[in-house]
Amino acid sequence: ILNVEQSPQSLHVQEGDSTNFTCSFPSSNFYALHWYRWKTAKSPEALFVMTLNGDEKKKGRISATLNTKEGYSYLYIKGSQPEDSATYLCAFNTNAGKSTFGDGTTLTVKP
Amino acid sequence: NAGVTQTPKFQVLKTGQSMTLQCAQDMNHNSMYWYRQDPGMGLRLIYYSASEGTTDKGEVPNGYNVSRLNKREFSLRLESAAPSQTSVYFCASSEMTAPTFGSGTRLTVV
Numbered sequence: 515i516l517n518v519e520q521s522p523q524s525l526h527v528q529e530g531d532s533t534n535f536t537c538s539f540p541s542s543n544f545y546a547l548h549w550y551r552w553k554t555a556k557s558p559e560a561l562f563v564m565t566l567n568g569d570e571k572k573k574g575r576i577s578a579t580l581n582t583k584e585g586y587s588y589l590y591i592k593g594s595q596p597e598d599s600a601t602y603l604c605a606f607n608t609n610a611g612k613s614t615f616g617d618g619t620t621l622t623v624k625p
Numbered sequence: 626n627a628g629v630t631q632t633p634k635f636q637v638l639k640t641g642q643s644m645t646l647q648c649a650q651d652m653n654h655n656s657m658y659w660y661r662q663d664p665g666m667g668l669r670l671i672y673y674s675a676s677e678g679t680t681d682k683g684e685v686p687n688g689y690n691v692s693r694l695n696k697r698e699f700s701l702r703l704e705s706a707a708p709s710q711t712s713v714y715f716c717a718s719s720e721m722t723a724p725t726f727g728s729g730t731r732l733t734v735v
Binding site: 545546548550557558560563601603605607612613614615616617618 | 656658660666667668670673675715717719721722723724725726727728729
């Protein structure tokens with residue numbers, strides 16, 4: 515069983531704060547690491563697919579980095595807004611194709 | 626471009642009743658998944674299918690069966706529903722990429 519861990523479990527910040535959270539995954543048989551944003555009553559929405567050690571991806575105020583050798587990825591949100599409130603999931607893929615999800619980090623941004 | 630389609634969106638069952646949740650994808654993906662989502666527990670994998678004709682148990686398979694009918698369709702069956710199976714069920718598919726999710730089925734067992 516692959517172990518994908520996310521921390522912290524939950525986070526409460528004020529509007530305008532910048533924040534980051536972590537996804538840890540096995541460093542062997544790495545194929546890809548995915549980040550999702552999951553808003554209440556919606557389906558998870560893919561944010562980034564990261565495949566290479568040292569990858570950095572950016573989408574607006576959200577960015578992510580990847581270290582496959584040590585088995586972690588960081589997701590950063592700059593200047594958090596209330597609409598960023600969601601659960602952020604990471605998913606790890608081996609080269610066998612199966613995705614394993616972490617439990618997520620739930621972010622609440624207070625106006 | 627429908628992506629992943631799940632039916633029904635909502636269902637209420639009585640304890641002991643059976644039902645099948647349907648899932649179909651039009652992206653020619655080999656891998657398909659069924660997850661359940663419970664408060665505070667993230668996504669838990671029920672069953673996984675790497676390709677047509679193959680299925681594997683996930684973390685929480687008890688009380689469920691699946692059928693990979695063809696490459697497009699992956700159904701989840703509850704033979705005798707229990708209140709512990711009250712949850713939101715998501716189907717997903719992927720092809721060595723980030724899984725794409727359906728819109729979910731909210732199931733209540735009373």
